[in-house]
Amino acid sequence: MNDGNPLNMMPAYKRNLLKDPPHLLKNFHYEDVLGFLELGREEKFQKGETVVNENDRVSSAYLIAEGKVGVWRDGIQLAVLEEGSFIGETFLFSKQNRMAKVISENQSVLLSFERYDVLSFFRKKPEKLFNIFTKNIIEIQQKKINNMNSQLLNLKRRLLSGDNW
Numbered sequence: 001m002n003d004g005n006p007l008n009m010m011p012a013y014k015r016n017l018l019k020d021p022p023h024l025l026k027n028f029h030y031e032d033v034l035g036f037l038e039l040g041r042e043e044k045f046q047k048g049e050t051v052v053n054e055n056d057r058v059s060s061a062y063l064i065a066e067g068k069v070g071v072w073r074d075g076i077q078l079a080v081l082e083e084g085s086f087i088g089e090t091f092l093f094s095k096q097n098r099m100a101k102v103i104s105e106n107q108s109v110l111l112s113f114e115r116y117d118v119l120s121f122f123r124k125k126p127e128k129l130f131n132i133f134t135k136n137i138i139e140i141q142q143k144k145i146n147n148m149n150s151q152l153l154n155l156k157r158r159l160l161s162g163d164n165w
Contacts, residue, residue: 013065040111045104067108
């Protein structure tokens with residue numbers, strides 16, 4: 001039912017992201033979350049479809065709007081990312097190649113954000129907003145490092161204890 005309310009005319013995933021913004025947009029005002037989401041280009045993926053390949057040049061990031069994706073390197077699944085997670089969130093600061101392959105785990109909708117568009121968005125906003133964005137990226141990276149350290153510690157414990165896998 002269309003009652004003329006602009007929120008009712010946008011996809012359900014965008015309404016959900018506005019209601020519960022992803023960590024990368026934490027502490028943004030509603031209007032800024034909406035403006036940022038509007039930058040994203042919707043891309044749909046089927047189960048098993050590649051989102052990004054390892055060694056691709058980084059010029060964009062992806063927000064998982066619906067579904068799940070797996071992060072793979074050398075045939076080993078490193079992580080499963082769900083709705084609200086970003087892929088390649090350091091794209092504004094790094095022009096290195098992608099470090100892993102990302103494959104859709106089911107039917108997924110991702111929003112693709114290009115470096116130039118995001119930088120233009122922040123140039124038009126108060127500097128404080130970019131500082132918040134940068135702080136959020138650091139928090140996300142710290143969480144990933146903590147997770148990797150926990151995984152490494154568990155592997156070392158298993159190796160040292162002589163557990164048969």
